[in-house]
Amino acid sequence: MTTQPLIVAKNLKGGYPTKTVWENVNFSIGRGEFVAVLGPNGSGKTTLLRLLLGLAQPLDGTLSIFGKSPQRGNPRIGYVPQRHPIDSETGIEALQLVRLGLDGNRWGMGIGNKGAKEAFEALRIVGAEELAHRPLGVLSGGELQRIFLAEALIGKPDLLLLDEPLANLDMRREANFVELINNVVRSQNVTVLLIAHNINPLLPVLDRVIYVANGRITDGKPSEVLTSKSLTDLYNIPIEVLKDSHGRIAIVGMDEPPEHHIHE
Amino acid sequence: MNSVTFSFNILSDLQVMWQYDFMRHAFEAGTIVAIIAGIIGYFIVLRRSSFAAHALSHIGFAGAAGAVLLGVNPIVGLLVFTSGGGIVMATLGRKAASRDVQIGTVLAFMLGLGVLFISLYSGYATEAYSLLFGEILGISSTDVIVTLVAAIILLAVVAIAYRPLLFTSLDEDVAEAKGISIFWIGVIFMLLIAVATSIAVQVVGVLLIFALMVTPAAVAQQIARRPLQGMLISVTIALLATWFGLFVSFYIPYPVSFFITTATFAVYLFVRLWQGAGTGAKN
Numbered sequence: 313m314t315t316q317p318l319i320v321a322k323n324l325k326g327g328y329p330t331k332t333v334w335e336n337v338n339f340s341i342g343r344g345e346f347v348a349v350l351g352p353n354g355s356g357k358t359t360l361l362r363l364l365l366g367l368a369q370p371l372d373g374t375l376s377i378f379g380k381s382p383q384r385g386n387p388r389i390g391y392v393p394q395r396h397p398i399d400s401e402t403g404i405e406a407l408q409l410v411r412l413g414l415d416g417n418r419w420g421m422g423i424g425n426k427g428a429k430e431a432f433e434a435l436r437i438v439g440a441e442e443l444a445h446r447p448l449g450v451l452s453g454g455e456l457q458r459i460f461l462a463e464a465l466i467g468k469p470d471l472l473l474l475d476e477p478l479a480n481l482d483m484r485r486e487a488n489f490v491e492l493i494n495n496v497v498r499s500q501n502v503t504v505l506l507i508a509h510n511i512n513p514l515l516p517v518l519d520r521v522i523y524v525a526n527g528r529i530t531d532g533k534p535s536e537v538l539t540s541k542s543l544t545d546l547y548n549i550p551i552e553v554l555k556d557s558h559g560r561i562a563i564v565g566m567d568e569p570p571e572h573h574i575h576e
Numbered sequence: 577m578n579s580v581t582f583s584f585n586i587l588s589d590l591q592v593m594w595q596y597d598f599m600r601h602a603f604e605a606g607t608i609v610a611i612i613a614g615i616i617g618y619f620i621v622l623r624r625s626s627f628a629a630h631a632l633s634h635i636g637f638a639g640a641a642g643a644v645l646l647g648v649n650p651i652v653g654l655l656v657f658t659s660g661g662g663i664v665m666a667t668l669g670r671k672a673a674s675r676d677v678q679i680g681t682v683l684a685f686m687l688g689l690g691v692l693f694i695s696l697y698s699g700y701a702t703e704a705y706s707l708l709f710g711e712i713l714g715i716s717s718t719d720v721i722v723t724l725v726a727a728i729i730l731l732a733v734v735a736i737a738y739r740p741l742l743f744t745s746l747d748e749d750v751a752e753a754k755g756i757s758i759f760w761i762g763v764i765f766m767l768l769i770a771v772a773t774s775i776a777v778q779v780v781g782v783l784l785i786f787a788l789m790v791t792p793a794a795v796a797q798q799i800a801r802r803p804l805q806g807m808l809i810s811v812t813i814a815l816l817a818t819w820f821g822l823f824v825s826f827y828i829p830y831p832v833s834f835f836i837t838t839a840t841f842a843v844y845l846f847v848r849l850w851q852g853a854g855t856g857a858k859n
Binding site: 385389391392393399401402403404408409412415417418419420421422445447448460463 | 622624735736737738739740742743746747749750751752753754755756797798799800801802803806
């Protein structure tokens with residue numbers, strides 16, 4: 313791990329002009345770290361990603377990424393948003409979408425085979441070469457996640473922002489996908505910020521946890537953050553972190569379970 | 577027209593047809609419009625904006641009818657109203673463009689407005705008829721030139737905005753994060769539809785615009801794996817249908833629009849059944 317941190321937040325305040333979502337946030341993330349962003353629905357996890365992408369501005373404080381303030385269209389960031397709608401009648405092959413990740417923001421037609429080699433390389437990294445010529449409309453949720461990941465990786469980013477990539481995957485695919493991302497982090501020296509609901513499939517590979525709740529954010533090693541004491545401090549209500557014999561954890565609120573927020 | 581008879585030598589048939597100015601102009605304008613409709617249509621289907629396109633053509637009807645009433649060329653009214661409508665829709669955003677009830681309400685009002693303008697104008701029936709269903713056999717050489725110029729501008733804009741247009745159509749959130757302005761691409765796209773619709777109305781009219789702008793592209797969308805291939809298929813279907821319609825209507829005195837819409841519908845049906853049979857066999 314290098315000395316220079318990749319992302320630094322100082323007294324950061326995030327939200328909309330009319331509503332603060334969280335404030336007084338301080339953290340720093342180093343190169344090559346695998347970070348999970350946890351917290352209940354509506355706590356402001358996506359707000360954090362939008363700030364990093366330059367799609368929203370901090371209400372207060374500073375956020376720096378690669379030593380500068382975030383800017384939209386930064387080629388060093390790969391992004392996989394939540395809820396990626398693909399029309400089931402779309403006949404366009406996966407390779408074409410992956411290529412757009414490289415130069416889709418440029419003007420002109422980009423005629424020729426430029427980008428095809430890079431697209432195949434990105435598909436190889438995510439183990440989806442055989443999906444290159446399949447129509448997007450027929451791919452399963454797990455297959456699409458790999459394609460989106462390849463689309464984000466094609467520009468060789470230093471930072472990957474993944475918004476709930478594990479949603480809609482069954483347990484086996486979830487585990488495979490976590491392993492895949494972990495391989496990318498370790499082999500390409502990429503930093504990953506991954507928003508997740510369920511911490512358990514990530515526990516064996518995580519370097520750090522950012523926990524967003526109750527208008528505040530706490531961060532640290534999973535063993536530091538995911539404790540009854542730290543979460544009780546964060547939520548300001550009694551929270552218990554329970555562990556089973558396999559090391560899997562469950563987070564239980566004593567009054568109102570924080571994980572039981574209604575899905576939108 | 578009925579004095580000429582069909583021979584099985586297509587080339588000599590075409591030579592006979594093209595001796596008539598109105599047939600030559602119809603083929604010229606029809607060819608240009610089919611190419612444009614095929615290309616813009618591909619993006620319309622990809623962005624799932626077909627209802628917005630349909631609505632724009634109806635908004636254009638009010639504009640064209642108003643122009644007729646004022647004694648201006650209908651294409652001017654079409655362009656002004658469709659562009660205005662397109663910019664409003666783009667400003668409301670892509671999510672607004674898929675609100676069928678609101679759009680449907682506006683388009684019904686626009687049709688009503690068009691009917692009023694037409695009835696205020698003395699030449700009522702024929703003008704309304706040609707706006708609603710197209711009047712490709714009445715195209716002048718000036719119309720052909722206007723169509724050609726509009727088409728060249730459209731193609732140039734598509735070529736320049738091609739990748740951002742494709743990227744926002746397929747993956748809007750990532751495109752936005754990559755620095756593309758979703759708003760401006762939306763405006764450009766709506767203006768493309770507006771101009772394409774305005775020139776296509778000459779061939780198939782307001783009510784049948786779907787047949788040229790959406791149906792061929794819907795077929796292409798399903799069978800093509802690459803965007804350029806998709807546009808090629810969509811253009812080919814639109815071209816063949818238009819030529820077929822013009823050719824047949826030279827011998828059979830039914831409306832050209834009927835033959836064109838029937839041809840694209842037949843292709844659509846065939847591909848659907850064929851695709852359906854394919855998936856059925858796989859399962």
